[in-house]
Amino acid sequence: MNASLTIWTELDAVEQFFVTLAAIFFVCAVALIFFLIGSRLIKTYRSKTETRLQTIFQQSLNSLIIHTSTDRLPSSSYQFHLNELRKAMNAYPCGRQVMINLLIKLKKSLSGTSSKMLDTIYLHLDLPTVSKKKLKATSWKIQVQGIRELSEMNYYLPKRMNALIARTKNETLREEIFMAHVRLNKKNPLALLDRYDGAITPWMRINLHRFFSQYDGRTLPDFSRWFEHPREDVVMFCMSMARQFKQFNAVPALVKLLSHKNPMIVASAIRSLSDLEAFHVVDQVVAQAQIHWSNERISLRIIRFIARLGHLDAHTYAIEKYLEHKNFKVRLAAVKTLTSMGENAQKQLTLRNKLMGNRLTLMIGHASEPLLT
Amino acid sequence: MKILVCDDDEALVSMIRFKLSRENVGDIFIATDGKEAKRLLQExxxxxxxxxxxxxxxxxxxxxxxxxxxxKKEIPIIILSAEGLELTVLRAFDMGANDFISKPFSPAELTIRVKRLLNLK
Amino acid sequence: MSVFYFIVHVLIFIYGVSIALWYFFLAILSMIEMRGYLNRNFFVDYNYILSSPFAPGITLIAPAYNEGLTIIDNVKSLLSIRYNNYEVMIVNDGSTDDSLAKLIVAFNLVEVSYAYEQKLPTKPVRGVYKSKNRAFSRLIVVDKANGGKADALNVGLNLASESLVACIDVDCIIEPDALLKMVKPFLQDTKVIASGGVVRIANSCVVEDGRLVEVKLPENWLARFQTLEYIRAFLLGRMAWSRLNGLLLISGAFGLFKKEIALSVGGYNTATVGEDMELVVRMRRRMHENQIPYKVAYIPDPLCWTEAPASAKVLGRQRNRWARGTLETLMLHRKLFFNPRYGLMGMVSYPFWVFYEWLSPIIEFCGLIFFAFLVVMGHVHWVFFISLILAVYGFAFFISMFALLAEETSFYKYIHKKDILKMVLVALVEPFVFHPRVVWWSLKGNWDLLRGKKAWGEMTRQGFAQYKRIYKKEVTTVV
Known part of the structure; x- marks a missing residue:
C-alpha cells in the first residue's frame, strides 16, 4: 500500500490523469462483466419460470377452451379451472404477464368459439386491469403493449387514448392506436380514416389487410368511401383493399380516379379496374395511354388490363403501339400479352417483328418460354 | 391410429393433443421442429x-x-398454417398435401377433418 | 528539438482523445438505437409480411466463382428462405470448376431464352437457365464470362425482375427470416433506399443442409478475435451510424437495395475491390445531388453468418483487400470531404472514415516508429509511456465489454455462461495479439494500392472468390 502510494506521488499530473483514467475504465469494464453475468442468470431463471408457468396454465386452458367449443362445461367446473389458473398466476410476480402473453398467442391460432372463450377468460381473470395500468406508463413501449393487449382481447380502449393518436410523434404508438381502433370498432372499423392525417405506410397496409381478410366479406367497410380523401396514401390504400376484397361497387369511383393528377393513383386505379374485371370501361382505360404515354407504371397496367381482357378486338392498335415504346419493360410486356392471346395475335406479332427489323425476336423467345411464366 | 402433430407453437400443439385425445382418434405424437418430425416419421x-x-x-x-x-408414402397430410396465400395453398396441394387449414382455425373443425381423413365417424 | 517532441505529443494526444470520445459517443448512440429498434419491433409478427399479397418482390443475387464444393447446399438453403415473392439468381462468374454442371444436374436446369436490357455494361452473358422442376421455379441461374464480383452483381442487376435486390455472398448462411426483417424498413418508410444487416462469424457453429442449427463460439482463436471485432463493429459502430443516417457501408455479404436507384447510379464499380461500400456512397451521393430525402436502414438482428478466415495468411489477404477498398472509395469520392452540400455524410461520416478508419492504422504505425526512435535516442519517459498505454488499454477493454453488453441486451447468441468469460479473455488479449496484425495488414493494403496499379488488374482477373477458395482448403486441412 505504501509502495503504491509512493509511486503515485512520484507521478506528474498528466501521468496521474492517465492512471486514473485507466483505473476508471477497468472498474467500469469489470462492472459490465458482473452485469453481463447477472443479466444472463436472471434471463435463464426467468425463461425457466415462464416455461413452467405456461405448462401449468396450458392444462387448465385446454379444458376450458376445448370443452366450451363442443359441449357445455358445467359452470362449477368452469369456476374450478378458473380458480386453478388464478392460483397458479398469483404465485409468481410475472404470472399475470405470462398468462396474457399465452392468451394472445393462442388467439392468433384459434377462431370462432374458442377465440371468444379466450376473451372471456381474459375478462374473468381480471387481466384488463393489468393491461390498463400499462397505458399510464411513461415508456411508450409499455403503452403500446397495453393497447395491444386490450385490443387483441376485444376489451375496450379508454377514450383518452384516442386523443393521443393526434398528439404523439411516436409512429409505433400511433400505428398501434390506429390498429386498436380498427380491431375494436366492429361496426365502423375505419371511422378514424375520416379525420386521419397521418401516413398509411405499406406496413400498416399489410396489417390492415391481414385483419380485414379474417372479416366476413359482407361486413367489410366500403373502401370507395375514401377515394376522395385528401391524403393520397389513404386513397392508394383504399384502392388496394377494394381490389383485394373484390368490391365491385367501387368501379364507378375508380373510373373517376382515372383523371387524377397523380400518375401513381391512375396506375393503381387501372390495376384495380383490371382486378375487378371491369372490362366495360376498357375505352376509358386505353384512353389513358395517350395522356400518360411515357409513364412506365401506367403503360404496364394498361397492357395488363388488355391482357386480362383475353381478346384483342379493337385494342390491337394500343398494344402494337407499345411495341415501340422506349421502355424495355413496357415493350416486353406488350410482346408477352400478344403471345398469350392466341394465334391471330401471334401472327400479328410476327408481322410487326418483321416490319421492325426483327428487333423483337429475343423478346418473343422470352415470352414463349414456358418456364419463364 | 397414430397421428403426428408438428408445430413450433407448444401451446397450440398441447391444445390440439388435448382435443384429439378426447375424441379418441388415436395416439398423438408431437414434434416441435422439422428435424424431430423427420426423426419420428422414420421411427x-x-x-x-x-x-x-x-x-x-x-x-x-x-x-x-x-x-x-x-x-413414398400416402399418409394423409393436413397443413395447418397462417400462410393462407393462394400461392402457398396451391403449392401445398401440388406437393401432395390432402387438406389445408388456415390459422386462425377452429379446433372442432380440425377434428372433423381429421376424422374424415381417417375414415372415422 | 523539444518543441518538435511537444508538437508530436500534443497531436497524438488530441487524436487519441478525439477517437476515444467518438467511439464512446457512437457506443452510447448505438445502445439507444438498439433499444429503439427492439422496442419498435417487439410486437411485430413478421409472418404478416410472409402471408401478404403486398410484400414487395425481391431478387436475391448471389455471384458464385468456383464454389462447386458447396454450391448445391448453398442454393438449397437460399431456396428455403421464408419469403413468398422472391427469386434466387445465381450468377456463375465464369467458374473454372464444375459449378454450373453440378447445378444443371441437381436442379434439372435447361437453357432458356431470356430477354433483358443491358442497362449496365458487363462481361457477356453466356446463358440463362431455369429448372424444369416446379419445386425450384424460383431459381434462375445465369452463366457469364469471368469478370469479378462487381461485374457478376451488375449482371444480376441487369437481369433482376423484382423491384428490390438483395446482394449476397453465396457461401454465407442466411437466416430463414432474413428477408422478412430486411424488407421491413422499406415497408415502414418509403424513403429507405437500402438496408443492411449484421454479419456474424459462423466458425464452429453447427450447420446442417446449409442451415445454422446451433450457434457456438469459434474454437479457433483468430476467428474468436474476429467474433469480438464483428460484434463491436456491427452492434456499436454501424448501429450508431444508422441512427445518424450516416451509414456508408453495407456489408457485401448481405444488403438489400432499391433496384432502380442502384441501376440509375451505374451499378457496382468493377474497378474497385471495395464495391460494396462504393455503391452505397454513390447511391447516397446521387440522392444528395438530386436533393431527394432518403434513408439507409440497418438491422441489428444477426441475419447472415459467414465463415471467417481461420489462418493468418488468408485473413491478411482479406484485410489487405478491405484496406484497398476503403482507400479507393475514399479517393473516388474525395469531393465529399467536409462538403456541406452532402449534409451529414459530407461533414461527418466521410471525414470520420478518413480520420478514424483509414488514418488510424497509419497513425498507430507512425506512433510506433516515433516511439522506436525515442527508444533509440534514449528519450523515452517510461513512466509516462506506461501510464498512457494503461489508459488506452483500459479504454479498449471497456469498449469491448460495452459491445458484449449490447449483444447481451439484444440477441445474446452465445448462450453458455462460460462464453462470457471466454470473450472477456479474448478482449483482454486482443490489443496485444490481434490488433497489431490488423494494423499491419491494412497498412500493407494501403501500400500495395499506392505502389502498384499494375498488380491491380491481375487481382480482378483472378476473381473475387480466389481467396475464399484458398482458405476453404486451409480450413479443411486444419479440421
Missing part, C-alpha cells in the same frame, strides 16, 4: 400428419415432400 408408422408450414430446420412443405418423394 413410426403414422396414419395421419398435421403440420405447420413454418418450423425450425425443416418447413412443413419439406415434410410433405419428404413423405411423398423420399418415403
Amino acid at each position: 413410426h408408422e403414422f396414419d395421419l400428419i398435421i403440420t405447420d408450414i413454418h418450423m425450425p430446420y425443416h418447413s412443413g412443405l419439406e415434410i410433405v415432400s419428404f413423405v411423398r418423394q423420399e418415403m
Whole structure:
C-alpha cells in the first residue's frame, strides 16, 4: 500500500490523469462483466419460470377452451379451472404477464368459439386491469403493449387514448392506436380514416389487410368511401383493399380516379379496374395511354388490363403501339400479352417483328418460354 | 391410429393433443421442429400428419415432400398454417398435401377433418 | 528539438482523445438505437409480411466463382428462405470448376431464352437457365464470362425482375427470416433506399443442409478475435451510424437495395475491390445531388453468418483487400470531404472514415516508429509511456465489454455462461495479439494500392472468390 502510494506521488499530473483514467475504465469494464453475468442468470431463471408457468396454465386452458367449443362445461367446473389458473398466476410476480402473453398467442391460432372463450377468460381473470395500468406508463413501449393487449382481447380502449393518436410523434404508438381502433370498432372499423392525417405506410397496409381478410366479406367497410380523401396514401390504400376484397361497387369511383393528377393513383386505379374485371370501361382505360404515354407504371397496367381482357378486338392498335415504346419493360410486356392471346395475335406479332427489323425476336423467345411464366 | 402433430407453437400443439385425445382418434405424437418430425416419421408408422408450414430446420412443405418423394408414402397430410396465400395453398396441394387449414382455425373443425381423413365417424 | 517532441505529443494526444470520445459517443448512440429498434419491433409478427399479397418482390443475387464444393447446399438453403415473392439468381462468374454442371444436374436446369436490357455494361452473358422442376421455379441461374464480383452483381442487376435486390455472398448462411426483417424498413418508410444487416462469424457453429442449427463460439482463436471485432463493429459502430443516417457501408455479404436507384447510379464499380461500400456512397451521393430525402436502414438482428478466415495468411489477404477498398472509395469520392452540400455524410461520416478508419492504422504505425526512435535516442519517459498505454488499454477493454453488453441486451447468441468469460479473455488479449496484425495488414493494403496499379488488374482477373477458395482448403486441412 505504501509502495503504491509512493509511486503515485512520484507521478506528474498528466501521468496521474492517465492512471486514473485507466483505473476508471477497468472498474467500469469489470462492472459490465458482473452485469453481463447477472443479466444472463436472471434471463435463464426467468425463461425457466415462464416455461413452467405456461405448462401449468396450458392444462387448465385446454379444458376450458376445448370443452366450451363442443359441449357445455358445467359452470362449477368452469369456476374450478378458473380458480386453478388464478392460483397458479398469483404465485409468481410475472404470472399475470405470462398468462396474457399465452392468451394472445393462442388467439392468433384459434377462431370462432374458442377465440371468444379466450376473451372471456381474459375478462374473468381480471387481466384488463393489468393491461390498463400499462397505458399510464411513461415508456411508450409499455403503452403500446397495453393497447395491444386490450385490443387483441376485444376489451375496450379508454377514450383518452384516442386523443393521443393526434398528439404523439411516436409512429409505433400511433400505428398501434390506429390498429386498436380498427380491431375494436366492429361496426365502423375505419371511422378514424375520416379525420386521419397521418401516413398509411405499406406496413400498416399489410396489417390492415391481414385483419380485414379474417372479416366476413359482407361486413367489410366500403373502401370507395375514401377515394376522395385528401391524403393520397389513404386513397392508394383504399384502392388496394377494394381490389383485394373484390368490391365491385367501387368501379364507378375508380373510373373517376382515372383523371387524377397523380400518375401513381391512375396506375393503381387501372390495376384495380383490371382486378375487378371491369372490362366495360376498357375505352376509358386505353384512353389513358395517350395522356400518360411515357409513364412506365401506367403503360404496364394498361397492357395488363388488355391482357386480362383475353381478346384483342379493337385494342390491337394500343398494344402494337407499345411495341415501340422506349421502355424495355413496357415493350416486353406488350410482346408477352400478344403471345398469350392466341394465334391471330401471334401472327400479328410476327408481322410487326418483321416490319421492325426483327428487333423483337429475343423478346418473343422470352415470352414463349414456358418456364419463364 | 397414430397421428403426428408438428408445430413450433407448444401451446397450440398441447391444445390440439388435448382435443384429439378426447375424441379418441388415436395416439398423438408431437414434434416441435422439422428435424424431430423427420426423426419420428422414420421411427413410426403414422396414419395421419398435421403440420405447420413454418418450423425450425425443416418447413412443413419439406415434410410433405419428404413423405411423398423420399418415403413414398400416402399418409394423409393436413397443413395447418397462417400462410393462407393462394400461392402457398396451391403449392401445398401440388406437393401432395390432402387438406389445408388456415390459422386462425377452429379446433372442432380440425377434428372433423381429421376424422374424415381417417375414415372415422 | 523539444518543441518538435511537444508538437508530436500534443497531436497524438488530441487524436487519441478525439477517437476515444467518438467511439464512446457512437457506443452510447448505438445502445439507444438498439433499444429503439427492439422496442419498435417487439410486437411485430413478421409472418404478416410472409402471408401478404403486398410484400414487395425481391431478387436475391448471389455471384458464385468456383464454389462447386458447396454450391448445391448453398442454393438449397437460399431456396428455403421464408419469403413468398422472391427469386434466387445465381450468377456463375465464369467458374473454372464444375459449378454450373453440378447445378444443371441437381436442379434439372435447361437453357432458356431470356430477354433483358443491358442497362449496365458487363462481361457477356453466356446463358440463362431455369429448372424444369416446379419445386425450384424460383431459381434462375445465369452463366457469364469471368469478370469479378462487381461485374457478376451488375449482371444480376441487369437481369433482376423484382423491384428490390438483395446482394449476397453465396457461401454465407442466411437466416430463414432474413428477408422478412430486411424488407421491413422499406415497408415502414418509403424513403429507405437500402438496408443492411449484421454479419456474424459462423466458425464452429453447427450447420446442417446449409442451415445454422446451433450457434457456438469459434474454437479457433483468430476467428474468436474476429467474433469480438464483428460484434463491436456491427452492434456499436454501424448501429450508431444508422441512427445518424450516416451509414456508408453495407456489408457485401448481405444488403438489400432499391433496384432502380442502384441501376440509375451505374451499378457496382468493377474497378474497385471495395464495391460494396462504393455503391452505397454513390447511391447516397446521387440522392444528395438530386436533393431527394432518403434513408439507409440497418438491422441489428444477426441475419447472415459467414465463415471467417481461420489462418493468418488468408485473413491478411482479406484485410489487405478491405484496406484497398476503403482507400479507393475514399479517393473516388474525395469531393465529399467536409462538403456541406452532402449534409451529414459530407461533414461527418466521410471525414470520420478518413480520420478514424483509414488514418488510424497509419497513425498507430507512425506512433510506433516515433516511439522506436525515442527508444533509440534514449528519450523515452517510461513512466509516462506506461501510464498512457494503461489508459488506452483500459479504454479498449471497456469498449469491448460495452459491445458484449449490447449483444447481451439484444440477441445474446452465445448462450453458455462460460462464453462470457471466454470473450472477456479474448478482449483482454486482443490489443496485444490481434490488433497489431490488423494494423499491419491494412497498412500493407494501403501500400500495395499506392505502389502498384499494375498488380491491380491481375487481382480482378483472378476473381473475387480466389481467396475464399484458398482458405476453404486451409480450413479443411486444419479440421
